[in-house]
Amino acid sequence: MEAGKVCAVTGGANGIGRAMVEAFHGGGAYVAFMDTDGRAGRQLVRRLGEERLLFFHGDAAEETALRGFAEALLLRFRRADYLVNNACVSRRGILSGCSYADFDYVLRLGVAAPYYLTMLLLDSFAPGAAIVNIASSRAFQSQADTESYTAAKGGILSLTHALAVSLAGRVRVNAVCPGWIETAAYHGDGGPVAHSPADDAQQPAGRVGEPKDIVDAVDFLLGGGAGFITGAALTVDGGMTRRMIYHGDEGWTYRPGSES
Numbered sequence: 001m002e003a004g005k006v007c008a009v010t011g012g013a014n015g016i017g018r019a020m021v022e023a024f025h026g027g028g029a030y031v032a033f034m035d036t037d038g039r040a041g042r043q044l045v046r047r048l049g050e051e052r053l054l055f056f057h058g059d060a061a062e063e064t065a066l067r068g069f070a071e072a073l074l075l076r077f078r079r080a081d082y083l084v085n086n087a088c089v090s091r092r093g094i095l096s097g098c099s100y101a102d103f104d105y106v107l108r109l110g111v112a113a114p115y116y117l118t119m120l121l122l123d124s125f126a127p128g129a130a131i132v133n134i135a136s137s138r139a140f141q142s143q144a145d146t147e148s149y150t151a152a153k154g155g156i157l158s159l160t161h162a163l164a165v166s167l168a169g170r171v172r173v174n175a176v177c178p179g180w181i182e183t184a185a186y187h188g189d190g191g192p193v194a195h196s197p198a199d200d201a202q203q204p205a206g207r208v209g210e211p212k213d214i215v216d217a218v219d220f221l222l223g224g225g226a227g228f229i230t231g232a233a234l235t236v237d238g239g240m241t242r243r244m245i246y247h248g249d250e251g252w253t254y255r256p257g258s259e260s
Helices: 015-026 038-048 063-077 100-124 147-166 197-201 211-222
Strands: 006-010 030-035 053-057 080-085 125-134 172-178 233-236
Touching: 006 015, 006 063, 006 100, 015 030, 015 038, 015 211, 030 038, 030 063, 038 053, 053 063, 063 080, 063 100, 080 100, 080 211, 100 125, 100 147, 125 147, 125 211, 147 172, 172 211, 211 233
Parallel strands: 006 030, 006 080, 030 053, 080 125, 125 172, 172 233
Antiparallel strands: none
């Protein structure tokens, strides 16, 4: 990311969000991030320093927290060049009895929050501004009992192209759809996780994804090199959503009731 740019990231204290905060800050950007994990957020600020970093402790599913985050960002940095809507969780689905309240929470966090934060920052986006929404390959395919998360990711994908049209000429809006990304190294003091040869081999790219794969994709879509790209969804999944496997293929056996 170009030094001196101002970037906002939701869900930035852990996982892919933390990887983005670290990378963008390391590239010289000013970064504001929000998260419900106050301990992890403050620890990140202590490690990286406060000079170009702002942490806001709050829940992006709550309107008041989004307002507070936007106000804190603009008070500190005066503008926004980039926004990355990353925050989302899963509260599973219909087979495990995901309640109305839980389902509604995930949609507020994963769809309503990106919409509202975009609205709050709309008049403060600098020329050349861009938004990247973090969707998922689950917007196109599902495992059982994933309705809350899958619905949110499908919603953010549709919101992406709607905003791209509404904000044409003002802000470019795109999405990244991660597949299997191993984030253990970006939670607490976690280290790398070893995957089985089968875990790696089933990915057409030959390995499980890393947070850097998503950071690089987001960085590209935010930058000037993607100036003719808006309303698009870039799938970064090692090719898994393009791999068709039936019972008996490549040693795989379908056993109903299991995940094998």
